[in-house]
Amino acid sequence: MHDFAYHRPRSSAEAVQLLARSQPGARYFAGGTTLFDLMKLGVEAPATVIDIGRVEGLREIDASDRAELRIGALAAMSDVAEHPVVQREFTALSESLWKAASQQLRNMASVGGNLLQRTRCAYFRGGPEFACNKRVPGSGCAALAGVNRGHAVLGGSEACVAVYPGDWAVALAAFDAQVDTLSPRGERAVAVRELHRAPGATPHLETVLAADELIVRIRVPRTPAGRASTYHKIRDRESYAFALASAAVGLHLRANRVVDARIALGGVATHPWRALEAERSLVGRPFTQAAARRAAEIAFAQAKPLEHNGFKVALGIETVTDALMLARDRS
Numbered sequence: 657m658h659d660f661a662y663h664r665p666r667s668s669a670e671a672v673q674l675l676a677r678s679q680p681g682a683r684y685f686a687g688g689t690t691l692f693d694l695m696k697l698g699v700e701a702p703a704t705v706i707d708i709g710r711v712e713g714l715r716e717i718d719a720s721d722r723a724e725l726r727i728g729a730l731a732a733m734s735d736v737a738e739h740p741v742v743q744r745e746f747t748a749l750s751e752s753l754w755k756a757a758s759q760q761l762r763n764m765a766s767v768g769g770n771l772l773q774r775t776r777c778a779y780f781r782g783g784p785e786f787a788c789n790k791r792v793p794g795s796g797c798a799a800l801a802g803v804n805r806g807h808a809v810l811g812g813s814e815a816c817v818a819v820y821p822g823d824w825a826v827a828l829a830a831f832d833a834q835v836d837t838l839s840p841r842g843e844r845a846v847a848v849r850e851l852h853r854a855p856g857a858t859p860h861l862e863t864v865l866a867a868d869e870l871i872v873r874i875r876v877p878r879t880p881a882g883r884a885s886t887y888h889k890i891r892d893r894e895s896y897a898f899a900l901a902s903a904a905v906g907l908h909l910r911a912n913r914v915v916d917a918r919i920a921l922g923g924v925a926t927h928p929w930r931a932l933e934a935e936r937s938l939v940g941r942p943f944t945q946a947a948a949r950r951a952a953e954i955a956f957a958q959a960k961p962l963e964h965n966g967f968k969v970a971l972g973i974e975t976v977t978d979a980l981m982l983a984r985d986r987s
């Protein structure tokens with residue numbers, strides 16, 4: 657581990673000013689569950705870390721507003737997962753957190769930091785002997801001709817096919833959540849659906865956030881589909897594993913006709929993947945198992961499997977179909 661400067665601000669305004677003054681090479685951390693891992697592996701080497709864990713006012717889960725749920729970015733994953741309103745009205749969000757990581761990590765990790773976790777691609781984390789455009793721009797991509805079983809079938813490019821590893825962002829994307837950010841230029845709102853970039857030719861640029869921008873809050877609209885929702889996650893083992901395929905799904909049915917449908921995919925794409933065409937195929941029509949299956953197939957119509965991950969297309973279609981049936985049972 658290399659030497660680095662350490663600061664512990666008390667307010668978000670102080671944190672933002674500190675980070676702006678310490679650029680380049682400064683990073684925020686809250687729970688530290690991603691950044692310290694990557695520092696130990698030598699993937700990240702910030703000159704300054706700004707510990708926002710004690711910043712005041714960013715831990716509240718505010719369910720008092722009739723239009724939206726507001727969650728401070730420093731709220732622990734476990735606190736959000738077990739909040740009664742989140743469980744009842746935003747079921748897929750709660751499940752996405754319960755199915756992520758271990759209990760110890762869920763107690764430490766913040767919901768803001770979770771959005772910014774980096775890929776688990778073994779070549780990215782494996783050290784300088786592997787070519788990786790995400791770690792060293794222009795160096796190549798060892799995964800394209802290497803072992804790519806866990807990589808993306810949607811959203812990849814010739815430069816990078818790494819899967820976005822998170823669950824929470826997938827569920828938030830399905831329900832049109834937004835993040836509020838703070839920087840020296842003021843506050844702004846960013847849709848979670850637009851927060852993560854497709855890799856294109858610049859896979860090292862992972863989000864639309866500026867280097868000095870801090871996520872302070874997550875806001876999720878209340879919807880009938882949120883109440884009849886689920887986060888279905890398929891992995892190699894039932895706990896402590898990342899998704900091979902996952903689906904955040906919600907349905908609003910009236911007399912078995914679909915009023916609203918939400919489908920977002922995880923474990924199969926380079927960024928949280930909203931399947932809008934698949935949603936549109938359901939809306940306005942009677943809900944049936946065949947319609948669910950058809951929507952799932954539409955969600956994967958543009959998939960481009962690699963040498964070792966063709967199974968993800970069939971697995972993803974089953975995952976989405978099963979998730980839609982679960983959501984139907986809850987509606």
Ligand code: SF4
Binds near residue numbers: 798
């Ligand atoms: Fe690096 Fe992306 Fe290739 Fe993995 S898939 S080696 S993260 S460029």
